[in-house]
Amino acid sequence: MNKILHKKRLATDVYQMRIAAPLIASERKAGQFVIVQIDSHFGERIPLTIADADTKEGSITLIFQAVGRTTHLLAEKSVGDTVAHVLGPLGTPTHIEKFGRVICVGGGIGVAPLHPIAQAMKAAGNELIIIMGARSKELLILEEEMRKIADELVICTDDGSYGRKGLVTEPLKDFCASAPKPDLAVAIGPPVMMKFCAETTRPFAVKTMVSLNTIMVDGTGMCGGCRVTVGEETKFVCVDGPEFDGHLVDFDNMITRLQAFKPKEDAEHHRCHLEEIAEKSP
Amino acid sequence: MSHPTAEQLYTLAEQQLAALTTPLKPKDRMAIPAQEMPAQDPTLRRENMQEVALGYSEAQAKLEAERCLQCPTKPCIKGCPVGIDIPGFIQKITEGNFADAIGIIRENSLLPAVCGRVCPQETQCQAPCTVGKALKSVDKAVAIGRLERFVADWERENGLIKTPHVKPDTGKKVAIVGSGPASITVAADVRREGHSVTVFEAFHRPGGVLLYGIPEFRLPKAIVDREIEELRAMGVEVITDFVIGRTRRLTDLLKKDGYDALFVGTGAGLPKFMNIEGENLVGVFSANEYLTRANLMKGYDNRAATPIFPSRKVAVLGGGNVAMDAARCALRLGAEEVHLIYRRTEAEMPARVEEIAHAKEEGIQFHLLQNPTRILADERGWVSGMELLQYELGEPDDSGRRRPVPVKGSECEMDVDTVIVAIGNDSNPLIRQTTPGLETSKWGTLVVDETGKTSIDRVFAGGDIVLGAATVILAMGEGRRAAKAINELLARS
Numbered sequence: 201m202n203k204i205l206h207k208k209r210l211a212t213d214v215y216q217m218r219i220a221a222p223l224i225a226s227e228r229k230a231g232q233f234v235i236v237q238i239d240s241h242f243g244e245r246i247p248l249t250i251a252d253a254d255t256k257e258g259s260i261t262l263i264f265q266a267v268g269r270t271t272h273l274l275a276e277k278s279v280g281d282t283v284a285h286v287l288g289p290l291g292t293p294t295h296i297e298k299f300g301r302v303i304c305v306g307g308g309i310g311v312a313p314l315h316p317i318a319q320a321m322k323a324a325g326n327e328l329i330i331i332m333g334a335r336s337k338e339l340l341i342l343e344e345e346m347r348k349i350a351d352e353l354v355i356c357t358d359d360g361s362y363g364r365k366g367l368v369t370e371p372l373k374d375f376c377a378s379a380p381k382p383d384l385a386v387a388i389g390p391p392v393m394m395k396f397c398a399e400t401t402r403p404f405a406v407k408t409m410v411s412l413n414t415i416m417v418d419g420t421g422m423c424g425g426c427r428v429t430v431g432e433e434t435k436f437v438c439v440d441g442p443e444f445d446g447h448l449v450d451f452d453n454m455i456t457r458l459q460a461f462k463p464k465e466d467a468e469h470h471r472c473h474l475e476e477i478a479e480k481s482p
Numbered sequence: 483m484s485h486p487t488a489e490q491l492y493t494l495a496e497q498q499l500a501a502l503t504t505p506l507k508p509k510d511r512m513a514i515p516a517q518e519m520p521a522q523d524p525t526l527r528r529e530n531m532q533e534v535a536l537g538y539s540e541a542q543a544k545l546e547a548e549r550c551l552q553c554p555t556k557p558c559i560k561g562c563p564v565g566i567d568i569p570g571f572i573q574k575i576t577e578g579n580f581a582d583a584i585g586i587i588r589e590n591s592l593l594p595a596v597c598g599r600v601c602p603q604e605t606q607c608q609a610p611c612t613v614g615k616a617l618k619s620v621d622k623a624v625a626i627g628r629l630e631r632f633v634a635d636w637e638r639e640n641g642l643i644k645t646p647h648v649k650p651d652t653g654k655k656v657a658i659v660g661s662g663p664a665s666i667t668v669a670a671d672v673r674r675e676g677h678s679v680t681v682f683e684a685f686h687r688p689g690g691v692l693l694y695g696i697p698e699f700r701l702p703k704a705i706v707d708r709e710i711e712e713l714r715a716m717g718v719e720v721i722t723d724f725v726i727g728r729t730r731r732l733t734d735l736l737k738k739d740g741y742d743a744l745f746v747g748t749g750a751g752l753p754k755f756m757n758i759e760g761e762n763l764v765g766v767f768s769a770n771e772y773l774t775r776a777n778l779m780k781g782y783d784n785r786a787a788t789p790i791f792p793s794r795k796v797a798v799l800g801g802g803n804v805a806m807d808a809a810r811c812a813l814r815l816g817a818e819e820v821h822l823i824y825r826r827t828e829a830e831m832p833a834r835v836e837e838i839a840h841a842k843e844e845g846i847q848f849h850l851l852q853n854p855t856r857i858l859a860d861e862r863g864w865v866s867g868m869e870l871l872q873y874e875l876g877e878p879d880d881s882g883r884r885r886p887v888p889v890k891g892s893e894c895e896m897d898v899d900t901v902i903v904a905i906g907n908d909s910n911p912l913i914r915q916t917t918p919g920l921e922t923s924k925w926g927t928l929v930v931d932e933t934g935k936t937s938i939d940r941v942f943a944g945g946d947i948v949l950g951a952a953t954v955i956l957a958m959g960e961g962r963r964a965a966k967a968i969n970e971l972l973a974r975s
């Protein structure tokens with residue numbers, strides 16, 4: 201179970217893996233995620249979006265950035281290794297229909313979860329505009345895949361090393377301001393990017409869906425660690441989401457909640473590195 | 483008063499037992515001192531995760547058993563949700579025949595080592611006990627739960643647990659959703675009849691609330707693992723990392739995978755919050771999350787990757803077993819102060835008396851007749867305190883408990899950096915959201931008939947998903963009922 205069939209480095213610290221998980225592959229829909237745990241005894245459970253699935257091969261594709269303890273360890277695994285636990289597909293699938301003109305905005309690693317949604321939107325007959333952003337050219341992922349399905353593709357980099365120099369919100373604003381106005385925007389990326397995409401579309405009243413990636417433990421509604429404030433209500437990202445109306449999400453609260461364990465994790469991560477260095481030194 | 487050591491209690495019991503003169507008259511039995519449960523010293527145990535209650539010695543068990551009058555009315559049996567022949571097993575303990583004692587319990591209960599530890603005996607079997615009534619205190623009732631634990635532990639520690647006999651294969655297949663106490667019961671009862679049984683668990687380890695919820699210091703995980711091993715030994719297949727409703731739809735199990743009947747025992751599993759200001763600040767946790775991090779994910783062990791929030795001053799909201807568990811976990815995970823906030827008085831607390839006593843001994847500070855009105859934040863959006871409102875008891879409500887009424891203008895603040903909400907659970911929405919035609923109540927629990935059958939043919943349910951948040955023994959009772967109905971259904975078809 202959960203054997204790694206393929207592994208590829210897409211950018212600095214960004215990896216793509218195909219993992220054997222036939223049941224998840226056949227049930228998953230765009231917008232859903234899995235919970236991954238790589239050690240049965242002491243591992244933690246983290247949510248990762250399903251970037252793609254191959255029902256013939258019985259595999260799901262995960263794209264992740266090695267940023268924390270578990271993603272670092274996952275990145276160290278090779279083809280043929282197994283991932284101890286993969287649970288899914290979780291979350292409510294994206295609502296796909298023919299909206300008309302759909303604009304998909306992906307930032308950094310957020311392009312990975314955006315890809316299946318963009319694919320499904322295209323398949324449903326929508327006109328598809330894609331805006332992809334990254335800090336620099338080296339960090340841009342899935343350009344070819346996105347180019348294949350987009351009616352129009354705009355690439356932005358913060359440093360201007362590729363495409364348009366600047367933030368994704370700039371072309372997003374241009375599209376909102378020019379006719380025909382988009383019928384729907386989908387923005388996935390770092391929380392700050394999603395927050396500003398929502399702020400960009402708000403004055404134009406373009407409905408904007410965002411996909412949230414919060415701290416989770418079980419991923420099935422049991423713990424409530426993933427809760428976010430949406431409008432006046434508290435919602436659980438794992439069962440009510442991960443997609444919400446970006447104009448209603450309290451991003452500031454969400455960004456703060458993501459920091460809950462940061463001081464502790466940073467300290468431990470730092471310690472791990474020190475131990476690593478100590479082990480390597482003679 | 484210094485804390486008595488287990489050795490002191492064991493020695494005392496030896497002396498008391500030796501001093502008994504047979505035959506014992508009822509008056510003599512009533513005079514036998516109620517046996518205290520030996521426990522780890524509170525000052526030591528608040529630093530470790532090991533079990534707090536250490537269990538009776540043989541002499542203590544025999545003495546406690548001799549306190550039973552073997553009264554003809556046997557009110558204790560009516561108080562037991564699964565109707566164990568309590569005087570019967572107690573009689574066997576007095577004879578020193580522990581094998582027969584556990585055999586009698588096992589006729590009705592599948593999880594004696596668990597129930598002996600976590601059942602609220604003082605409101606069930608021990609509440610109507612004649613001895614307790616005669617001595618005018620439920621605390622003086624025969625300690626049925628401790629005796630149950632004693633014989634269950636005796637059986638396990640001596641390697642005498644016998645795998646139940648399984649009838650020849652019937653070719654029928656039953657799927658069980660969830661692996662908590664209700665599901666374990668159904669799995670065993672249905673498998674015994676020769677049907678093939680598969681248990682699906684969403685977590686990476688089976689056991690449900692017995693694993694993720696109840697802490698090691700109250701219910702050692704090894705005991706739960708032993709029960710699961712027993713199911714496997716009977717031929718029950720246990721599949722983890724499999725969430726019914728998502729990995730596979732409930733009805734697909736019937737239509738596509740060839741199961742002949744299903745049991746849904748997915749538990750309560752959706753934490754309630756108070757709906758007050760500040761509840762989504764950093765540092766506010768549901769008890770489910772806090773306990774899962776601490777127990778299932780082993781947050782107490784520094785090898786665990788799952789982080790525990792570093793707390794200095796913790797407030798736990800609620801008065802049930804889960805609140806006690808969370809408070810005592812927080813203490814063990816390094817909190818300097820743990821405050822328990824409950825809006826009624828101790829008399830109304832739903833927690834087991836023993837857990838309340840243990841929590842107090844460990845230094846948990848109780849704040850009764852108080853309730854938070856909002857949670858306060860520092861400039862970063864992290865919890866910095868709580869505003870509390872004082873209450874007083876008014877007229878009894880529907881549950882018969884006196885309703886707490888707020889005292890106007892009594893707000894005060896308490897400095898805390900962590901708030902754990904332990905005010906109960908709603909039922910988990912996953913199954914009902916993904917199963918059209920499954921009838922639910924307005925609280926989201928599944929509606930079942932008197933046999934445990936849901937609105938869908940061949941689909942049964944029990945435990946907290948039907949009852950709302952209840953107890954292990956009630957879940958087991960529900961499981962028993964559903965298993966009987968499933969076995970009857972499969973025998974007919």
